[in-house]
Amino acid sequence: MEQHLEREWELFSGLLAKISGYREAIGLLQWDLRTGAPRKGADVRARTIGTLAGELFRLETSDEMGRYTDLFSRPASSATLTKVQRKIVEDCRKEYERSRSLPPERYEAYTVLAMQSETAWEEAKANDDYASFEPFLQQIVAFKQEFIDYWGVKNTRYDTLLDMYEPGLTTTKVDEVFGRLRSRLVPLVQRIASSANKPKTDFLDGLFDKEQQEKFGVYLLEQIGFDFEAGRADESVHPFATGLNPGDVRITNHYLADNLISSIFSALHEGGHALYEQNIAQELVGTPIAQGASMGIHESQSRLWENMIGRSLPFWKRHFGKLQQHFPEQLARVTPEQFYLAVNKVENSLIRTEADEVTYNLHIIIRYEIEKQIFNEGLSVQDLPAVWNAKYQEYLGITPPSHALGVLQDVHWSGGDFGYFASYSLGNMYAAQMMNTLRRELPDFEELIAAGNLLPIRDWLKEKIYVYGMSETPSEIIERVTGEPLNPDYLADYLEAKYREIYHLEASE
């Protein structure tokens, strides 16, 4: 790199480090608010977060940011950069252009509306009153449509939204993979529903001491290789993971006396997110790519640890004895196999967040199809409940008895997060596809799990995925790791094989 470019890169790095600092501060302020901040300080805290978020936005969209990203996007200077540096410039430029393309007063109006809309949604859900929420959702959608025009339409209008969560992903690609997945999962779900071999779950119906749940959760985090010197585990209403930097990754869990399963799989789920963040390469720290590659890739790691490892038979053969020690009264007469079956029970249920590994994807596909209809086919907000209910009947064979248990169940749309839902199932598909490669490259995979030796698995994922952070796109990652583009058959194969055995389904059916 020429000397003057080197100097410019140094200055640009200073700006990026500053941006990282603001992100860390905001991350901590939010974490604190959700874990232990006193109630009476919450209003002031919200304003403080607003102040810093405003400053962060100002930095990301500053003339300075424009100047550096313009300079380093030019072929002559871009050619002097490393691949990682080019990715940084690209991402910053994309964010910069996206934000600068919106008239500030429109963005501000949208921010205010989104907050009101979330409040309206909360009330509407509590009162099972879609009509009261509809006008807010109308406006949110109208704003998004307006913004899509500012941002620029990519192939279809909905592509523009998808790209915000999964860079490079198109409606064409999602249609293809979700279509294929749906065509294999709908019959699987039907066969499971008509199977007579239902797992017993009555031993999970009792009450489970919260402190014991917490201890077992910490044990699980230790088992998967969560580094407690580079992170911590706390309690909050809803479990979440937040990476302030790779040396400070925090997860939370909730402990419900009547739901042992929830804290166990939340620990593994958030733990999976955390392993990713803790193992991002040190060289990326202080840049905007010291984070997961996308929502979908991030979710692939939480799902892989939660479901593909955490809901496997060898895992419970190894760890069920430990769980029994924490709950001797409730679990003394249960076998590891019975527990394994119980935590893999499939049910056609109404609520996405409570769904099992198989039906979960159908919940997502329904949301994806509806979002696409809204933005690409002019589906009116007024018609959402009817479309929602029809799809639930078609794919899952059930019709929500209320909107609260139907179209109003998720917060996402109220805040304008259209395009986000797909990430969850993309995560499942990425995970299954990566897992297929992992099992080929670590042939003693099941023995490792059964022996409680999970570190070789974590290290494989670290080397192949985690260290890269956001320095590659999702499609670059999946192709480099597995040798082929995203392919939904791996997930379908995995689910068919696993649940055929659990539900004793005929292979020939």
Add this chain to the structure above:
Amino acid sequence: MEQHLEREWELFSGLLAKISGYREAIGLLQWDLRTGAPRKGADVRARTIGTLAGELFRLETSDEMGRYTDLFSRPASSATLTKVQRKIVEDCRKEYERSRSLPPERYEAYTVLAMQSETAWEEAKANDDYASFEPFLQQIVAFKQEFIDYWGVKNTRYDTLLDMYEPGLTTTKVDEVFGRLRSRLVPLVQRIASSANKPKTDFLDGLFDKEQQEKFGVYLLEQIGFDFEAGRADESVHPFATGLNPGDVRITNHYLADNLISSIFSALHEGGHALYEQNIAQELVGTPIAQGASMGIHESQSRLWENMIGRSLPFWKRHFGKLQQHFPEQLARVTPEQFYLAVNKVENSLIRTEADEVTYNLHIIIRYEIEKQIFNEGLSVQDLPAVWNAKYQEYLGITPPSHALGVLQDVHWSGGDFGYFASYSLGNMYAAQMMNTLRRELPDFEELIAAGNLLPIRDWLKEKIYVYGMSETPSEIIERVTGEPLNPDYLADYLEAKYREIYHLEASE
């Protein structure tokens, strides 16, 4: 206020709110680092704090700040302000001018030196090697001398430093009050030392379970009226209190198995700081005066709760039974009176932070006199150890056997905090003087304490002191509350009366 001034005030308030936001964020980042942040994130965290502190400094010294404070300092516009608004303008202007008067490159050089100097001090203390620290301290003093010239000399050079911690305080005034205090305490300490009636403390020599200590600490905080919905209590290496805003005030404590007394009185000390911060008027939130009036006034509240209430006989008559429940084995055969005597034992010791209520002030007076000699009389840094040891011999009758236990014991000077020490004893004097008024206005003071009814005392302090925050100067507060300027006799009277009884001293001596 005229309309254009109103508009300007609104904009100024926006800047102040932003500054408050940065302070809250930095406060939380530091609190977190000292309570539970994972070790491996500490380096990045330090940089993040640096980023935000830099931005805070930029805001406080911005042209914008200069413009608003200039505008509202002019007689015509100042006349339209309330008293509180004028205090805000004054404080901001003072801070602005102080910071702007330093050449940025000199301030930066000083900041770097101060960090190196603290590290050098740590090593010097560990190795009992004053010579290795001396060159750093030389430079720190030289910088402070240089800065005093930039800041402007107030009466004497040392006054400029005193004023930073205790606005308006002069060397003349401190000479007067410390001189008077010393003349009464030195003989008191001698009489105590030669008394045959030493309190027994052997029952404090055992080990005390940390969890029980923590529970009792929380109990004490509840007793004094700490609001757990507007604050929290955590553990850290050194106890501290930090007010993020009046709705979020956090204290910490440490629990040493071989030192029960430490956690008890730290809870009351930090709790006293916290009561002050929690009860600052809501109207001040978002301004720079939503904090304690000065270091000294703040310390008066921690000392008042720790010593004047917490080390009183009625307090332990009420609460010793509870303490016994936590430590039945160690304390079952101890009476409240014996415990009261034990926690008030006076010893001529070497270390300030471990000193009792009486000798503590002599430790401070020694430091004050030395600092004054450095800045006003040219005492050389090389001669500090000799002067230190001579004063310890003169006032306390002991000579430190090493510099680690002498001149190297405190961190303050290594970081350039000259002028700070005086605050501790000012706090004791303010507290005793306020207490005198409080006892007059709440004549059943001792009965309230004995009945465990501390809220009327807290509410008196709240109404007289806490709600004002920093909207008055220390001297305005002490005169409004007690009807007279700072008077050291209240502290001397209080200590003489209390310890005459404890040590059975002859009144006539």
